[in-house]
Amino acid sequence: KAGVTQTPRYLIKTRGQQVTLSCSPISGHRSVSWYQQTPGQGLQFLFEYFSETQRNKGNFPGRFSGRQFSNSRSEMNVSTLELGDSALYLCASTSSGASQETQYFGPGTRLLVL
Amino acid sequence: KNEVEQSPQNLTAQEGEFITINCSYSVGISALHWLQQHPGGGIVSLFMLSSGKKKHGRLIATINIQEKHSSLHITASHPRDSAVYICAVSWFDEKLTFGTGTRLTIIP
Numbered sequence: 378k379a380g381v382t383q384t385p386r387y388l389i390k391t392r393g394q395q396v397t398l399s400c401s402p403i404s405g406h407r408s409v410s411w412y413q414q415t416p417g418q419g420l421q422f423l424f425e426y427f428s429e430t431q432r433n434k435g436n437f438p439g440r441f442s443g444r445q446f447s448n449s450r451s452e453m454n455v456s457t458l459e460l461g462d463s464a465l466y467l468c469a470s471t472s473s474g475a476s477q478e479t480q481y482f483g484p485g486t487r488l489l490v491l
Numbered sequence: 492k493n494e495v496e497q498s499p500q501n502l503t504a505q506e507g508e509f510i511t512i513n514c515s516y517s518v519g520i521s522a523l524h525w526l527q528q529h530p531g532g533g534i535v536s537l538f539m540l541s542s543g544k545k546k547h548g549r550l551i552a553t554i555n556i557q558e559k560h561s562s563l564h565i566t567a568s569h570p571r572d573s574a575v576y577i578c579a580v581s582w583f584d585e586k587l588t589f590g591t592g593t594r595l596t597i598i599p
Contacts, residue, residue: 410587414532420577420589433586465532476521476581477541482534 379404381470381483389489395456398486400468402449406481408432408474409451411443414465414485423466426451427474455488463490497578497590505598510565512593514578517559524587525552525563526577534577537563570597 382401390396402409410433411423422435426445443453449470455462465487469480494517504510514523525537538545538552540561545552549568554561565572578590 412587419591420579422586422588425586435586467532467534469534476583477539479536479539480524480587481536482526485532485534487532 381468381481383466383468383483383486385486386484387487387489389491390458391491392458392460394458395454396458396488397452397454398466398468398488400451400453400470400483402451402468402470403481406470406472407449408471409445409449410469410471410474410480411451411453412467412469413437414467415461415463420467423453425474432474458490460490462488464488495578495580495588495590497593499593500591501594501596503596503598504568506569508568508597510568510572510595510597512563512576512578512595514561514563514580514590515559516580518582519556519559520580521583522581523554523561524579524581525561526579528575528577528592530574537576565595568597570599573597 384399408427410425414420425433429445440456445451465485467485469482471478496515498513523540526534528534540554549566551564573596575592575594577592579587
């Protein structure tokens, strides 16, 4: 079974631009969660989608948004990029998103904002 | 505030040593996860615990619900175990909150 895939793997943008990242979960998984990892703040939860609905959201500004499609693939968008948005963005999938399920992580998208 | 604390932050050991990484959390949880992150950035889930103890190969994870504490042990450590180990907990709102990670280096 193929693992979680994320595209692109690397991205360079300038301040003020917007970016869209994509995550394809493991086949059959309906929950996708997004995380941001920075050296200063570590790993932080962004949001979780299940069956095309945002089910949970972390403490990030409205510039961070996401969506999920009927095939469970998910995208996250960051508008008006700031230098501090430079980070590794990870997504993870589970079958139902229950807290007692193992999360399967993608390889991440490394975003650099100049 | 719901918090997760890990110790130590950095750990260097000789090959073959027994390794222990600790994780404490502030209030009752629904599950605790141990994750491994290699230098390339990819994260692998090692264990998910809600009680007791789990073992996989040379790795053992335990959790004490009353003391709000979990440990990850590595027996007969090997240089390929060098990675960052991250503890993450989910409370009953189900989103994961992460510890700051323990950077483990095993010297041959």
